[in-house]
Amino acid sequence: MFSDAEISVFLDELEEKIQILNDNFLLLEKEADDPQVLQEIFRAAHTVKGSSAIMGYDRMSRLTHEMENLFDNLRQGRLRVSTEMIDVLFEALDTLKSLRDEITEQAAPVDIEPVVAKLRRFLPGEGAENMAGGIPAAATSSSSGSAFSLTEAEEEVIRAAYVRGMQAYWIKVVVDAECQMKSVRAYLVFQTLQEQGEIIKAVPPAEDLQEGKFDTTFEVVLLTQEDAGRIRHLLLTISEIADVSVETINLPEDEAVSVTASGVAGSSQAVTPAGKQGASGATREREEGVKQAKTVRVDVQKLDNLMNLVGELVIDRTRLDRFAAIFRSRYGSDDLVDVLNEISNHLGQLTNDLQEQIMKARMLPIAQVFNRFPRMVRDLAHKLGKEINFIVEGKDTELDRNVIEVIGDPLIHLLRNAVDHGIESPEERVRVGKPRTGTVLLKAFHQENHIVILVKDDGRGMDVERIRKKAVERGLVDAEMAGRLTEREILNFVFLPGFSTAQEVTDLSGRGVGLDVVRKNIEQINGHIEMNSVLGQGTEFEIKLPLTLAIIRALMVSVSGEVYAFPLTNVMETIRISPQEVKRIQNTEVIIVRGKVLPLICLAEYFGGQRIGDSRLYVVIIGVGNRRVGVVVEELLGEQEIVIKSLGEYLGRIPGLSGATILGDGRVALIVDARALTQEVTRGVAEEALYAAS
Amino acid sequence: MAQKAEVTGREEQIVVFKLAEQTYGVDIGAVAEIIRMESITRVPRAPEFVEGVINLRGRIIPVIDLRKRFGLPEGEQTRQSRIIIVEIGGMTIGMIVDAVLEVLRIPAETIEPPPAVVDGVDVAYLRGIALWEERMIILLNLQKILYENEREALEEAEAAFEATA
Numbered sequence: 082m083f084s085d086a087e088i089s090v091f092l093d094e095l096e097e098k099i100q101i102l103n104d105n106f107l108l109l110e111k112e113a114d115d116p117q118v119l120q121e122i123f124r125a126a127h128t129v130k131g132s133s134a135i136m137g138y139d140r141m142s143r144l145t146h147e148m149e150n151l152f153d154n155l156r157q158g159r160l161r162v163s164t165e166m167i168d169v170l171f172e173a174l175d176t177l178k179s180l181r182d183e184i185t186e187q188a189a190p191v192d193i194e195p196v197v198a199k200l201r202r203f204l205p206g207e208g209a210e211n212m213a214g215g216i217p218a219a220a221t222s223s224s225s226g227s228a229f230s231l232t233e234a235e236e237e238v239i240r241a242a243y244v245r246g247m248q249a250y251w252i253k254v255v256v257d258a259e260c261q262m263k264s265v266r267a268y269l270v271f272q273t274l275q276e277q278g279e280i281i282k283a284v285p286p287a288e289d290l291q292e293g294k295f296d297t298t299f300e301v302v303l304l305t306q307e308d309a310g311r312i313r314h315l316l317l318t319i320s321e322i323a324d325v326s327v328e329t330i331n332l333p334e335d336e337a338v339s340v341t342a343s344g345v346a347g348s349s350q351a352v353t354p355a356g357k358q359g360a361s362g363a364t365r366e367r368e369e370g371v372k373q374a375k376t377v378r379v380d381v382q383k384l385d386n387l388m389n390l391v392g393e394l395v396i397d398r399t400r401l402d403r404f405a406a407i408f409r410s411r412y413g414s415d416d417l418v419d420v421l422n423e424i425s426n427h428l429g430q431l432t433n434d435l436q437e438q439i440m441k442a443r444m445l446p447i448a449q450v451f452n453r454f455p456r457m458v459r460d461l462a463h464k465l466g467k468e469i470n471f472i473v474e475g476k477d478t479e480l481d482r483n484v485i486e487v488i489g490d491p492l493i494h495l496l497r498n499a500v501d502h503g504i505e506s507p508e509e510r511v512r513v514g515k516p517r518t519g520t521v522l523l524k525a526f527h528q529e530n531h532i533v534i535l536v537k538d539d540g541r542g543m544d545v546e547r548i549r550k551k552a553v554e555r556g557l558v559d560a561e562m563a564g565r566l567t568e569r570e571i572l573n574f575v576f577l578p579g580f581s582t583a584q585e586v587t588d589l590s591g592r593g594v595g596l597d598v599v600r601k602n603i604e605q606i607n608g609h610i611e612m613n614s615v616l617g618q619g620t621e622f623e624i625k626l627p628l629t630l631a632i633i634r635a636l637m638v639s640v641s642g643e644v645y646a647f648p649l650t651n652v653m654e655t656i657r658i659s660p661q662e663v664k665r666i667q668n669t670e671v672i673i674v675r676g677k678v679l680p681l682i683c684l685a686e687y688f689g690g691q692r693i694g695d696s697r698l699y700v701v702i703i704g705v706g707n708r709r710v711g712v713v714v715e716e717l718l719g720e721q722e723i724v725i726k727s728l729g730e731y732l733g734r735i736p737g738l739s740g741a742t743i744l745g746d747g748r749v750a751l752i753v754d755a756r757a758l759t760q761e762v763t764r765g766v767a768e769e770a771l772y773a774a775s
Numbered sequence: 776m777a778q779k780a781e782v783t784g785r786e787e788q789i790v791v792f793k794l795a796e797q798t799y800g801v802d803i804g805a806v807a808e809i810i811r812m813e814s815i816t817r818v819p820r821a822p823e824f825v826e827g828v829i830n831l832r833g834r835i836i837p838v839i840d841l842r843k844r845f846g847l848p849e850g851e852q853t854r855q856s857r858i859i860i861v862e863i864g865g866m867t868i869g870m871i872v873d874a875v876l877e878v879l880r881i882p883a884e885t886i887e888p889p890p891a892v893v894d895g896v897d898v899a900y901l902r903g904i905a906l907w908e909e910r911m912i913i914l915l916n917l918q919k920i921l922y923e924n925e926r927e928a929l930e931e932a933e934a935a936f937e938a939t940a
Contacts, residue, residue: 389833643817688819726835728818728828731866731921735820741828741835749816749828749835 083136083245088184089378090244091136095181098125099174100452102148106170107455113162123152129177131237132244141180144193147200148173159205164463169199171456231282235302236332238281242304247278248329250303250312255324257297264293269319271301277312278305297323302330379442381482387439392724392743394432399745401425440632443483447525447532448476450489454496454523461500468507468518469500475525480532484626487606488534491599495536495622496523503540503620513617515539531650532628537621543614545571572612573706576600604756607633607648607739611706633725635742637718637750638701641690644750645714646723646742651755653704655717657697672711674702682762683713684753687737705759712758725752736761785883789905791912792859792872795847797896799872800879800905800912807860807867809875812852826871829858836860838869844920845896863917881907886914 083091105122112118126149133141148170154160179191231239239249252274256266267290274280280287282302285295305312309327316325405421412418451473462469480488504510504519511517522537545568552574553563563571578597603610607627614620627633627650635646636655656674663681664671670681679702686692693713700711723742728735728751739754789800790809815827815838824843828835838858842850855874860867889901902914 392833690819729835729837729866731837731868732818732821732825732828735818737820738818741816743830743833743835747830748814749830751816751818751828 087244088136091132092181092185094132094244095129098129099177099181101125102174102177103452103456106167106174107459109162109170110164110167110459116156119152119156123149123156126152127233128237128240131234132241135238135241135244138180138184140191140193141177144173144177144180144197147197151200151203154204160203166203168463169196169203171460172196173200231302231330235282239302239304239330239332242279243332247304247306248309249281249332250305250309251300251328251330252303252312252316253298253300253324253326253328254316254322255298257321257323260297260321262293263295263297264291266319266321267291267293267295267299270316270322273315273319274301274303274305274312277307277315278303280304381443384439384443384482388436388724391432391436391439394428394435396743396745396747398425398428398432399747401428436632443481444479445482445485446476447478447480447485447488447534449485450492451476451523451525453489454492457493458496458500458521461497462504465501466506467500467504469504470518470520472520472522473524474522478525478527478532480525480626481628484532484606484608487602488608488624488626491602491610491624492523492534492536494595494599496521499536499538499540499620503538503542505541528625532626534624534626535621536624537619539619542616542618542620543572543575543612544616545614548572548574569611569613570707572614575612576610607650609706632722634720635723635752636701636720638684638699638714639716639718640684640688640693640714644718644744644748645684646750646752647701647703647712648739648752648755649720651703651705651759653702653709656700656702656711658700659697660694663698672700674711677709679709679711680762681711681713682758685713685715687758703755703759705756708759708763710759710762712753723750723752786880787883787886789879789881789912789914790859791876791879792857793855793874793876794841794845794872795850798876798910798912800914801859801861801917802914803878805861805863805917807862810858810860810869812856812858812871829869831860831867831869834867836867836869838871841870841872841920844870845900847896861917861921863921866921868921879907879912881905881912889913 102122102125105118105125108115108118109122126145130142130145130149133139133145151160151166151170155162160166173196176191176193176196179188180193182188183191242249254267254270256263260266271280271283271287271290280301280303283290284300289295290299303312309329313325313327316322401421402425405418405425408418408421455471455473458469458471462471499521504521505513505515507517510519520539522535524535524537526533549563549566549571552558552571553560557574557577558566576596576599600610603624603626609625611623611625612620613623634649636649636652638645638647658672662672664673666678671678672681673679681700683692693715695715698713699715699717700713701717702709702711704710725740726742727740728738737754737758738751739757740752741749742752744750788803790803790806791798791800793799810831813829815829817827818825818837821827821837824839826838826840826843828837830836842848850873852871853873856871857875858869858871859875860869862868885907886903886905888903889898890904896913900916900920902916905912905914
């Protein structure tokens with residue numbers, strides 16, 4: 082039996098190969114004859130075949146064998162890629178994934194026969210048997226300094242040994258020239274080595290050695306957990322052995338087919354306009370492979386716990402600081418007080434570093450999410466009879482793990498919409514003078530303290546006038562008001578629950594269906610989504626996400642004796658005003674800042690406390706999208722980094738609050754939900770009045 | 776609960792506390808710890824009986840005032856006041872009580888179903904009454920107390936109960 086750790090290594094590798102297969106199938110469809118793509122696929126399938134066989138996953142081994150077989154035929158030019166074949170290949174890939182799930186989740190056994198039969202159907206007449214074991218021996222010379230080479234099958238065995246924590250050595254034994262009974266010496270060498278591990282190859286072959294059919298030198302490949310020095314020492318104790326050299330065989334993490342591996346193999350960047358990435362793509366793939374081997378999977382919960390513990394440290398440090406201050410005031414500056422200060426400072430430094438490191442540990446490349454999409458877009462386009470060039474950029478962009486978990490669904494929705502409703506049919510595109518093939522772009526990149534994700538298509542776009550009309554029909558705005566709203570404001574109506582359905586918004590259907598849910602999901606992780614669309618030219622969704630969920634910069638304020646935090650992303654500016662500057666429009670208090678009318682809200686009052694009525698008022702101007710609201714607070718305490726914590730399931734969602742954080746002194750401060758506050762306040766305001774005033 | 780009593784030889788371990796001159800008990804299995812009163816941050820717009828939130832070693836824990844939860848007269852916090860931290864259904868919640876008295880082991884058969892009314896405490900919140908060594912301990916049904924969103928369901932059950940009573 083294999084240990085959990087071994088299975089986990091196998092699964093990691095499997096995951097990687099599945100991804101390579103997935104990416105390259107997509108490429109294969111575009112560039113059917115690219116030998117590099119075929120080679121890449123062949124190798125991935127081959128590796129899975131080998132390692133699953135070793136692990137005893139027979140069905141997986143059989144399935145990948147069939148796949149490999151097919152690719153071999155493609156590679157040899159005996160077959161041609163067809164759309165139908167790609168479909169079956171994807172089916173096989175899905176089956177492979179099910180087999181994987183079987184291992185990880187003890188899912189019900191998967192029947193591989195139907196898809197195996199389908200794969201076979203493509204094979205040329207001579208049948209599968211010829212090729213069954215006929216893996217072309219792409220001989221390599223990965224063991225440096227030796228004239229001999231390993232076959233692919235041997236490499237496979239060596240790689241499997243790596244998985245089991247073994248090393249492979251290329252051992253060269255020189256027998257004393259005067260030796261009378263060479264065969265006995267060789268036998269002793271074999272026996273000694275077999276006690277330490279497993280001999281998988283001998284040159285000349287073992288039978289020859291036993292008959293003494295060699296000069297003075299022979300070589301063997303040994304798999305063992307022992308180190309090279311000890312092996313060498315053991316052999317040298319055998320009499321009449323003149324010399325022994327032990328070399329470690331280092332196969333590359335991935336495949337060892339050296340010639341093609343260093344060539345063009347655009348596998349990492351699934352589908353790109355050019356379809357090829359050049360050597361850098363292949364290099365990155367390799368680096369990722371190596372990196373993966375050094376990765377430990379950690380439950381996010383554990384990281385959260387670590388973060389909490391660091392929070393505790395921060396609190397203790399603050400207390401220590403205070404303690405030092407008391408000492409200083411009591412005893413003045415003396416050596417002990419200085420040491421105490423020093424300790425406190427050092428502790429502060431350490432906790433900061435610790436916090437940063439844990440944060441970094443939570444980050445994952447967005448490739449985790451993006452990698453699923455090329456296949457999805459491909460299938461969908463295929464089904465709808467559309468031609469789509471799907472471009473994915475910025476897969477390396479890193480995001481907080483929690484954000485990554487949430488962002489998948491909204492992106493699926495937006496991409497589906499783009500393919501389904503955005504991109505026109507090839508015929509329609511030609512008719513309106515566009516290229517037959519539509520383009521959908523999915524792109525992630527950094528922007529200051531945010532990650533931006535774009536979902537963009539060059540499809541038919543949205544009809545602003547229709548949305549405007551519909552908004553009026555639905556009574557969301559009156560006609561006059563609707564006329565004044567900008568295009569972007571009008572477009573944002575589609576994010577309202579149940580706003581746009583089917584035919585009413587676009588010529589086809591449902592562009593807006595579910596967009597309210599998309600927005601909700603994104604806002605849940607403190608993100609923000611906006612849409613731009615030009616009729617006939619396409620639609621673009623821009624999602625802005627915080628880098629991490631856990632830590633944000635915030636403006637701390639005090640209200641009715643409690644501390645509140647305003648996320649800095651929503652704080653536009655802070656000002657001081659006198660009560661006389663507060664004006665009234667209908668029932669709403671407003672202030673005018675640089676000619677703009679802003680609704681004003683007293684936070685204490687909003688939270689059910691006493692209204693603040695000082696001679697000078699502090700106002701925090703918060704903004705979400707293009708809405709601005711002034712919030713009156715008692716005191717500004719300054720900016721700081723805070724760790725966001727949820728208020729928990731029991732309290733649920735409390736209007737105006739988005740969470741809590743722990744202050745330096747251990748007390749809890751609440752985080753103001755600027756978005757909800759802005760929406761609530763601006764909704765309550767008679768908008769016409771505001772417009773009239775400005 | 777009943778099954779558990781059987782396993783432990785028909786005994787139950789109860790954390791006994793005082794609230795408005797009455798003696799109450801909760802199953803010790805639900806009690807994570809008992810802490811002294813500390814600074815509680817008020818949470819505006821939360822239900823009235825929610826006193827606020829505290830920092831329990833880096834976790835934000837809501838704290839409810841059991842007196843308010845039961846609609847009992849307000850009391851003052853004293854040096855004896857404690858927060859009992861309970862864990863129910865994956866949630867951790869603090870409950871303010873007047874004093875924690877002791878941990879008792881009581882035979883399960885001394886527990887009787889709750890009478891219709893106990894000193895104004897809604898019967899739906901009760902699990903039963905334990906009469907043990909001259910004492911009367913009111914056992915709480917934490918599930919019911921903590922799942923505020925099930926309140927409507929509770930009220931319905933109450934109405935049904937009253938109809939049958």
